[in-house]
Amino acid sequence: MTTIDVAEQVMPGKADVLLHASIPTGWKRVRMHKLMVNATLGVLGIVFLLPLIWLVDSAFNTHATASLGAPALSLANFRAALAAGAGGAIKNSLYLAVVSTLIATAVSTLAAYTLSRRRVPFKSTLLLGVLFLTGLPVTLLLIPTYEIFVHLGWANSPFYTSLVLAATSVPFAVWLLKNFIDQVPKEFEEAAAIEGTTEMRILWKIVIPLSLPGILVAAILTFINSWGAFLIPLVLDANPGNTPGAVGIYQFMSANGTVQFGPLAAYGILFSLPVVVLYLVCSRWLNGGFAFAGGVKG
Amino acid sequence: MTALGGSSDVGLDRPQRRADKERFKFTTFVWLSPAGILLIALFLVPTAYAIYLGFTNLQLLGPHASSFSFTGLANLDRMVHDSVFWSSVKLTLVFVIGSGIIAQTLLGMALALLGQRAHISIRATVGSIVILAWVLPEIAVAFIWYAFGQSGGMLSEIIGKPSDDLLSTVPLLIVCVANAWRGTAFSMLILSAGLRNVPEEVDEAAQLEGAGYWRRLFRITLPIMRPTIMTNMILITIGTISDFTLIYAMTQGGPGNETAILPVYMYIEAFQFNALGYGTAIALSLIVIGGLLSIFYIRQLKPELGKAS
Known part of the structure; x- marks a missing residue:
C-alpha cells in the first residue's frame, strides 16, 4: 500500500x-x-524526433529545403515522387521482400525444428557454423556472387536476387528459431507421435502454431532487411525495370544537379511507411525477441 | 539449454527415450537440405570463391574480365603499399568504434537507465521515437542526414553557421552522427532487457547500506550487465563493420575518400575502378579486422564464461 x-x-x-x-x-x-x-x-x-519531423514537414511542403520550413499541406511532392517511379520501385521492393521472407522463413523453420528435435550428426559443429555465418559481412559475398550470377545468367533477375537476400537472412533465422523451438514443450508432439500422426503434420499442426511468435520475429526481421536492401540489388540487378525502392531513392538523390528535397522526402515516406506500419503492428512480438536477446548471458 | 532439457529426460523411461533419440532418420537429411542447399550455394561457395578471387587479377571489364589468373600475393602487396587502403582501415575503425560501440552503447545505456526511472508515458513515447529511427529503411536515414549536413541544412543552422557545408568540412562526423541516430534503438532494446534481469535485491541491499545512485550503477549494475554489454558490442560491430548504404548514399565515400570505409572502398575499387580481384582482397581484409575485434571481445568476456562453468 x-x-x-x-x-x-x-x-x-x-x-x-x-x-x-x-x-x-x-x-x-x-x-x-x-x-x-x-x-x-x-x-x-x-x-x-527532429529528423523525423523534418522528413514529414518536407514531404508536405512544396518549398521544402534542407531545414525546417513553415508547414504546408500539399500532396504535390507525393505526386512528383510517384511520377519519378516511386510506385514501381516500391512494388519491386515488395516482390524482393515477400519472396525472400517466404523462402527464408520456410527453410529456416524446417531446419530449426530438425536441429532442435532430431538427432543430427555433428549438430554442435553445424550450429557453430551457422553462428559463424551470421557474423560474416555480406559485403564479402558480393563480388563472387556477382561473378557466379553473370556466368549462370542469373543476374538481372528479381527471383535470384531474392534468393541471395533469403540466404543472408537464413543463418540468423535458424539460430533464433532453433532457440525458440527448444523452449516449446515436447509433450504435445510426443502424444501426437504415439497416436501415429505423421511428422509433417506434427510440424504443421503443433510445432508451427506453438512457435508462431518466434517465426513471426524471424519473418519480420527478414522482411525489413530485404525491404531496405540496397547493395545486393544495386550490383546483381542492373535492369532499370527491377529497381527496388532503396536504389530508386538513391538514383533520385543523385539524378539532377539540385536535390529536390520535397519529392525525395515524400518518396522516403512512401518507401518507409510499409515497414513502419509492419513494425507497429508486430512490435509486441519483436520486443519479446529482444527480451530474449538481452537475456543471453555471454 | 540442452543440459537443462536433458535433466528432465532422466526419468523412468530413460532407456526407451534413448533408443528413440539414437536413431538417425533419413528424413532428417531431407528436412535440413533446403536450408543447407541455400547456405552452401549462396553463402559457402561464394565465401570460398572470394578467398580465391582475392588472389587474382579479375576485372569487371577488359582483358582480365573472363581470362583472369591467380596472381599470388600481388593484391596483398598492392594493399600493403596502398595509402588509401590504410586510411580506409582507420576510417572503418573510427566508424565502428566511435559511432557504433561508443556512441550507440552510451546513448542506448542512457536511454535504458533513464527509461527505467522515468514516467511510463514518457518512456513509451521516447522509446517509440528512437525505435522509429531504427525501423526506417537505411536509405531514408541517409537522405535525411544528407539534407541535414548540407549548407543551409538543419545541423549547420543549429550550430549557427548556416552557410557551412558540413558534409564536406566534417564528413566523417556527420555520417557517424547519422549512424548513431539510426542504431541506438538496438542497444536501447538489448540493454533495457538486460537491465530488467539485474536482481533488485542486490541493488536494494546496497541502497540500505547507503550507497548512492552512481556508486551502485558503477559498482553493481554495470558489472552485472557486463556480459550483456559485451554481447551488444559484438552485435553492433557485426552490424556496423559491413555498413555500406548509409555512407555510400550520403557521400559516395567522399570527399576525397574521407568517408570511404572498407565496404565503400571495396565497391569503388571493384565496380568503379574495374578491379574485382583487388576489391575482393579488400573484402577479405574486412574479415581479418572483424576477426581481430571478435577475439578482443571474447577475451574480455572470458572471465564471466569461466565463472559460469
Missing part, C-alpha cells in the same frame, strides 16, 4: 492536502530527481 492509498483512506478526496502536510524533507529531493530524469529523457526524445 502506497502513501497515497493510506492518505486516501484517512481523508477521502483530500489525500493531496494530507500528503503535503506530512512530506518528509527527503521527498522533495526525490520529486526533483524524478523531474530531472523525465526532463533529460524528454530532451533526448526531442533530439531523436
Whole structure:
C-alpha cells in the first residue's frame, strides 16, 4: 500500500492536502530527481524526433529545403515522387521482400525444428557454423556472387536476387528459431507421435502454431532487411525495370544537379511507411525477441 | 539449454527415450537440405570463391574480365603499399568504434537507465521515437542526414553557421552522427532487457547500506550487465563493420575518400575502378579486422564464461 492509498483512506478526496502536510524533507529531493530524469529523457526524445519531423514537414511542403520550413499541406511532392517511379520501385521492393521472407522463413523453420528435435550428426559443429555465418559481412559475398550470377545468367533477375537476400537472412533465422523451438514443450508432439500422426503434420499442426511468435520475429526481421536492401540489388540487378525502392531513392538523390528535397522526402515516406506500419503492428512480438536477446548471458 | 532439457529426460523411461533419440532418420537429411542447399550455394561457395578471387587479377571489364589468373600475393602487396587502403582501415575503425560501440552503447545505456526511472508515458513515447529511427529503411536515414549536413541544412543552422557545408568540412562526423541516430534503438532494446534481469535485491541491499545512485550503477549494475554489454558490442560491430548504404548514399565515400570505409572502398575499387580481384582482397581484409575485434571481445568476456562453468 502506497502513501497515497493510506492518505486516501484517512481523508477521502483530500489525500493531496494530507500528503503535503506530512512530506518528509527527503521527498522533495526525490520529486526533483524524478523531474530531472523525465526532463533529460524528454530532451533526448526531442533530439531523436527532429529528423523525423523534418522528413514529414518536407514531404508536405512544396518549398521544402534542407531545414525546417513553415508547414504546408500539399500532396504535390507525393505526386512528383510517384511520377519519378516511386510506385514501381516500391512494388519491386515488395516482390524482393515477400519472396525472400517466404523462402527464408520456410527453410529456416524446417531446419530449426530438425536441429532442435532430431538427432543430427555433428549438430554442435553445424550450429557453430551457422553462428559463424551470421557474423560474416555480406559485403564479402558480393563480388563472387556477382561473378557466379553473370556466368549462370542469373543476374538481372528479381527471383535470384531474392534468393541471395533469403540466404543472408537464413543463418540468423535458424539460430533464433532453433532457440525458440527448444523452449516449446515436447509433450504435445510426443502424444501426437504415439497416436501415429505423421511428422509433417506434427510440424504443421503443433510445432508451427506453438512457435508462431518466434517465426513471426524471424519473418519480420527478414522482411525489413530485404525491404531496405540496397547493395545486393544495386550490383546483381542492373535492369532499370527491377529497381527496388532503396536504389530508386538513391538514383533520385543523385539524378539532377539540385536535390529536390520535397519529392525525395515524400518518396522516403512512401518507401518507409510499409515497414513502419509492419513494425507497429508486430512490435509486441519483436520486443519479446529482444527480451530474449538481452537475456543471453555471454 | 540442452543440459537443462536433458535433466528432465532422466526419468523412468530413460532407456526407451534413448533408443528413440539414437536413431538417425533419413528424413532428417531431407528436412535440413533446403536450408543447407541455400547456405552452401549462396553463402559457402561464394565465401570460398572470394578467398580465391582475392588472389587474382579479375576485372569487371577488359582483358582480365573472363581470362583472369591467380596472381599470388600481388593484391596483398598492392594493399600493403596502398595509402588509401590504410586510411580506409582507420576510417572503418573510427566508424565502428566511435559511432557504433561508443556512441550507440552510451546513448542506448542512457536511454535504458533513464527509461527505467522515468514516467511510463514518457518512456513509451521516447522509446517509440528512437525505435522509429531504427525501423526506417537505411536509405531514408541517409537522405535525411544528407539534407541535414548540407549548407543551409538543419545541423549547420543549429550550430549557427548556416552557410557551412558540413558534409564536406566534417564528413566523417556527420555520417557517424547519422549512424548513431539510426542504431541506438538496438542497444536501447538489448540493454533495457538486460537491465530488467539485474536482481533488485542486490541493488536494494546496497541502497540500505547507503550507497548512492552512481556508486551502485558503477559498482553493481554495470558489472552485472557486463556480459550483456559485451554481447551488444559484438552485435553492433557485426552490424556496423559491413555498413555500406548509409555512407555510400550520403557521400559516395567522399570527399576525397574521407568517408570511404572498407565496404565503400571495396565497391569503388571493384565496380568503379574495374578491379574485382583487388576489391575482393579488400573484402577479405574486412574479415581479418572483424576477426581481430571478435577475439578482443571474447577475451574480455572470458572471465564471466569461466565463472559460469
